[in-house]
Amino acid sequence: MPEAIELRSLTRWYGKRRGVIDLEADVHEGEVFGFLGPNGAGKTTTIRMLLGLIRPSGGSARILGLDPWTQAPAVHRRLAHLGSDPGYLGDLDAASLLDHLGALRGLQKGAWRSLAERLDLDPRVPLKKLSRGNRQKVGVVSVFMGREPLLVMDEPSTGLDPLMQREFLALVAEARADGRTVFLSSHNLPEVERACDRVAIIREGRIVKIATVAALVGDHTRSVNLVLGRPAAEGAFALPGVTVLSSTGQDVHVMVRGDINPLLRCLGDLDVRDIAISTPDVEDLFFRYYEGTVAGSEGRVVATGGTGIHAEAAP
Amino acid sequence: MTALSFRLELRRSRILAVGLAVVVLVYGGLIAALYPILLANTAQIEDYMKLFPKGFMAAFGITGSLADPGIFFTTYIGSFLWPIVAAIGAIVLATRPTASDAERGWADLPLATPLTRGRYLGAAILGQVVVLAALALATVGGVLAVGTLVGAGFDVARFTAAGVVLWLFACAIAGMTSLLAVITLSRSVAAGVAAGVLIAMYLFNIVAQVQPDFAWLGDLSAFRYAGVGALIDRGTVDWVGIGVLAIVAVAGWTASLVLFRRRDLLP
Numbered sequence: 001m002p003e004a005i006e007l008r009s010l011t012r013w014y015g016k017r018r019g020v021i022d023l024e025a026d027v028h029e030g031e032v033f034g035f036l037g038p039n040g041a042g043k044t045t046t047i048r049m050l051l052g053l054i055r056p057s058g059g060s061a062r063i064l065g066l067d068p069w070t071q072a073p074a075v076h077r078r079l080a081h082l083g084s085d086p087g088y089l090g091d092l093d094a095a096s097l098l099d100h101l102g103a104l105r106g107l108q109k110g111a112w113r114s115l116a117e118r119l120d121l122d123p124r125v126p127l128k129k130l131s132r133g134n135r136q137k138v139g140v141v142s143v144f145m146g147r148e149p150l151l152v153m154d155e156p157s158t159g160l161d162p163l164m165q166r167e168f169l170a171l172v173a174e175a176r177a178d179g180r181t182v183f184l185s186s187h188n189l190p191e192v193e194r195a196c197d198r199v200a201i202i203r204e205g206r207i208v209k210i211a212t213v214a215a216l217v218g219d220h221t222r223s224v225n226l227v228l229g230r231p232a233a234e235g236a237f238a239l240p241g242v243t244v245l246s247s248t249g250q251d252v253h254v255m256v257r258g259d260i261n262p263l264l265r266c267l268g269d270l271d272v273r274d275i276a277i278s279t280p281d282v283e284d285l286f287f288r289y290y291e292g293t294v295a296g297s298e299g300r301v302v303a304t305g306g307t308g309i310h311a312e313a314a315p
Numbered sequence: 316m317t318a319l320s321f322r323l324e325l326r327r328s329r330i331l332a333v334g335l336a337v338v339v340l341v342y343g344g345l346i347a348a349l350y351p352i353l354l355a356n357t358a359q360i361e362d363y364m365k366l367f368p369k370g371f372m373a374a375f376g377i378t379g380s381l382a383d384p385g386i387f388f389t390t391y392i393g394s395f396l397w398p399i400v401a402a403i404g405a406i407v408l409a410t411r412p413t414a415s416d417a418e419r420g421w422a423d424l425p426l427a428t429p430l431t432r433g434r435y436l437g438a439a440i441l442g443q444v445v446v447l448a449a450l451a452l453a454t455v456g457g458v459l460a461v462g463t464l465v466g467a468g469f470d471v472a473r474f475t476a477a478g479v480v481l482w483l484f485a486c487a488i489a490g491m492t493s494l495l496a497v498i499t500l501s502r503s504v505a506a507g508v509a510a511g512v513l514i515a516m517y518l519f520n521i522v523a524q525v526q527p528d529f530a531w532l533g534d535l536s537a538f539r540y541a542g543v544g545a546l547i548d549r550g551t552v553d554w555v556g557i558g559v560l561a562i563v564a565v566a567g568w569t570a571s572l573v574l575f576r577r578r579d580l581l582p
Contacts, residue, residue, distance in 0.1 A: 014581075051427050054579040073429045081427040087420025089327065103319050104428035142424075 002065030004029045004150055004181035005050065009059030012045050019045040020205045022059065027183055027198075029149070032176050034196035034213075035185040042205040043185040044084060047154050050183070051081055063150065079150040080105070082143040084158065084185075086135075090128030094121060094138045098145065105146050112145040119167060132159040140164075144171050151175060154185045169195050201289050208289050222260060223278045226252040229271030236270065239263055317434045317441075320425065324412070324442030331407055332446045335400050336453040339392075343457030346391045350384075350467045357382040369525055378524070378544065384469055385547030388458065388477065393543050397454055401485035402513055404450055405443070406506045409492035412439035413571070414502040417580050426580065436497075436575050440568050443489045451482035473550055477543035480553075483560035484541035488513065490567025497571045497578055513537070537563070 005027035012019035020042035027033040037043050048054045049061050052072035061068055068075045088097060098112040116123050121137045130138070136159040143151055157165045172182055172195045186192050192199055193213055201209045209216070231249040241257040250273075256263050260277075267275070353360060360381055364372065372378070379386040413436065416422035425435055455478035462469040488509065495505040516536040523533030533539045540556030 048580070051423070053423060053426065054581065072426075073431050076427055077429045079427075081423070083420060083423050085420060086424055087416070087418075087422075088424075089421060091327070100319060100323055101424060101428060104425055104430050106429070 002062065003027060004031075004064060005033075005183060006062040007046075007059070008061075010046070010049065010056055010061050011058035012042075012049060012054065013057045018042075018205045019057075020049075020202070023202075023207050025200055025207060025210055027181060029181050030176065030179045031197040032172055032182040032184060032195055034192035034199040035183065035202060036187065036189070036192050036199050037185075037202035038187050041202045043187075043202060044154055045205075046202075047081075047152060047183075047185055050152055051079075052076075077106075078148055079152055080143045080146050080148040082139045082151075082153040082156050084155040086139050088127040088135065088138065091126060093124050093126050094130070094141075095123035097127060097138065098123070098142055101142055102145060105148070107146055112141045115141040115145055115171075119164060133161055133164065136160055137164065140168055140171070144175065149180050151180060151182045153182070155187065156184065157186070157188060157191055165191065203289060222256045224254050224256055224260075224263065225274075225276045226254070226267070226270075226272060227274035228252060229273050232270055236266065237263070239266055317438045320430065320435055320438035321441050324439050325445065327411070328408060328442060328446045331404065332449060335404055335450055339396060339400055339450065339454040340457040342396055343392060343454055344461040347458040347461035347467060347469075348465050350387060350462060351465050353387065354382055354467075379548075383544070383548045384467070384474075385477075385544035385549075388474070388547055389542065389544040392454060392458065393477070393481065393541070394538065397451075397481050397484070398513070398517070398538070400450060400454070401447070401481070401488055402510065404447055405485050405489035406492050406509050408439075408443045408446060409489040409509075410496040410502045410505045412436055413493070413575060413578075414496035414500050414505050417500050418502060422580060432576050433572055436493075436572055440489075440493065440571070443493070444486065447485040447489060448482050451478045451485065454478065454481060470547065473547045476552070477547050480541055480543050480546065480557060480560070483557060483564065484537060486564035487537055487560045487567070490564035490571075492567075493571040494567045494574070497575045500578070500581065 003026045005025070007023045007025045010023040011021050023042075023046060035043055035046065045054070049056050050063060050068055052068035052075060055069050063075045064078050066075045066078075092100075094116070095112075098116075099109050102109070102111045112123070115121075116137075119137045119141060121134060121141060125134075127135065127138065136157070140156060140160075143153060143156070157168050160168060169191065172184070175182055176197075182195075184192065184195060196213055198210065198212050199216060200207050228250045232247075232252065237244050237252070237254055239262045241259065242263055243255045243257075244252065245255055246253045254263070357380065364377065364381070377386065377390050381387050381390060413422070422435075426432060455474050459469055459471060459474050461467075491512075492505055492509040495508050496502070499505050499508075516538055519532040520536040520538040522529050523531070523536065523539070537560065540553065540559045542553065542556065545551040546553065
């Protein structure tokens with residue numbers, strides 16, 4: 001069984017300008033794979049090669065075992081695509097556009113109707129009169145209205161309000177439950193964290209990390225603040241992966257790298273009045289990859305907000 | 316799928332086609348309505364026209380008596396209005412499916428479906444053929460219709476044949492512009508080069524007519540092959556001209572199709 005997507009040393013140059021370099025990745029069937037990076041990192045270049053719109057300068061990409069450049073129509077029968085800023089024909093309304101694209105994909109007329117209702121999209125308004133968010137809804141409807149086994153989306157929730165972002169994440173979850181594969185490029189970190197099984201972080205055209213979201217977060221350091229009823233004995237926190245950062249007797253701040261269970265077992269023997277454990281989220285990790293300081297991370301207590309990352313975040 | 320794309324292409328061309336058709340119908344009709352007046356005053360008009368330099372006359376296709384329907388049609392429409400209308404229509408239509416739609420991001424949507432690039436562009440080319448034919452028909456039809464009403468006595472068959480030549484002229488522009496658009500993937504560059512080449516050809520044709528030493532320049536001009544005066548007045552068909560226009564059109568479109576299949580579509 002081929003992987004849904006296989007990238008092997010995939011490289012693209014635009015003359016002397018870097019697109020992407022030596023991308024290696026496998027996207028398994030049925031998973032939601034996040035492709036994370038700021039603008040200009042190479043996400044859209046990668047997606048355009050996956051769609052067969054541009055040719056690799058080197059290496060190869062395979063979609064369900066097929067070459068997207070030489071076998072584009074066969075590949076396109078198996079995927080649905082949503083671009084980051086689709087250039088819709090302004091004079092058409094959403095219904096006409098979706099019917100046209102649906103017909104090209106072999107779908108029945110009106111296949112979009114239930115999704116449009118679900119996303120509260122008025123299909124009769126000319127596209128040029130739609131707001132950015134509503135135009136993005138058209139794209140979301142378009143990508144989910146078929147039954148293709150692979151969905152490729154480039155910053156799909158840009159412009160959607162929080163309610164619609166939640167609805168979008170629900171659609172992604174339903175697609176995964178149906179066994180469809182989702183390749184989701186984004187710089188919206190909370191979205192990736194909530195939607196994806198695995199994440200690739202792309203930095204300046206190169207993939208610097210591929211891991212499950214759980215592993216990405218779990219492998220890193222947690223910050224634990226303790227308030228004890230009485231001071232702990234000397235060496236009480238001499239445990240694997242545990243570093244005491246500060247201790248004032250009853251207030252103790254330790255860092256735990258990796259498995260937290262030894263610390264939890266140790267705490268069972270102590271008089272713990274309060275505890276706060278903060279874990280890093282994807283955003284923390286992402287920034288660390290962009291700053292090149294993956295080790296020695298510090299955690300955060302709460303999840304991130306819905307902010308995006310822009311090119312100036314890169315070093 | 317080709318039919319779907321073709322229908323969308325026609326739908327997208329409606330405003331352009333109707334707008335240009337109204338222009339050629341109204342202008343052609345007005346000019347045709349004036350033909351009997353011109354015919355009744357031929358001698359005075361020709362005396363007046365002798366005041367102008369030969370080059371100036373040639374620029375407007377006046378290479379004989381304005382009383383001749385062929386010279387009349389060439390002067391007011393064939394070498395004046397139609398090149399403008401054909402250039403606008405052909406350049407807009409030929410740059411749209413590739414350069415324009417790649418720039419605006421529309422091309423990504425149909426080309427991420429099972430529709431092949433060949434069928435996508437083929438449908439657009441078919442749309443160009445049909446829209447340009449409709450414009451040529453409107454141009455000749457307006458003149459013929461009003462000419463009949465005012466008793467101008469225009470030869471329907473010869474005017475219809477002239478319409479075919481006008482259509483081929485527009486197709487040649489579209490074919491070459493289509494190729495430029497695929498090569499550059501830039502609407503402004505392709506349109507600019509196409510318009511520049513047309514203006515240069517127009518000047519070549521004039522220079523060739525007034526300067527015998529530069530007669531060879533006329534061979535480089537599409538306007539030379541698109542002349543319909545002799546066809547309307549004497550029924551003489553310029554098969555070489557028709558062949559050149561048809562070959563340029565087909566070659567341009569074919570090369571576009573071949574190249575577009577291999578072209579990186581950069582946003």
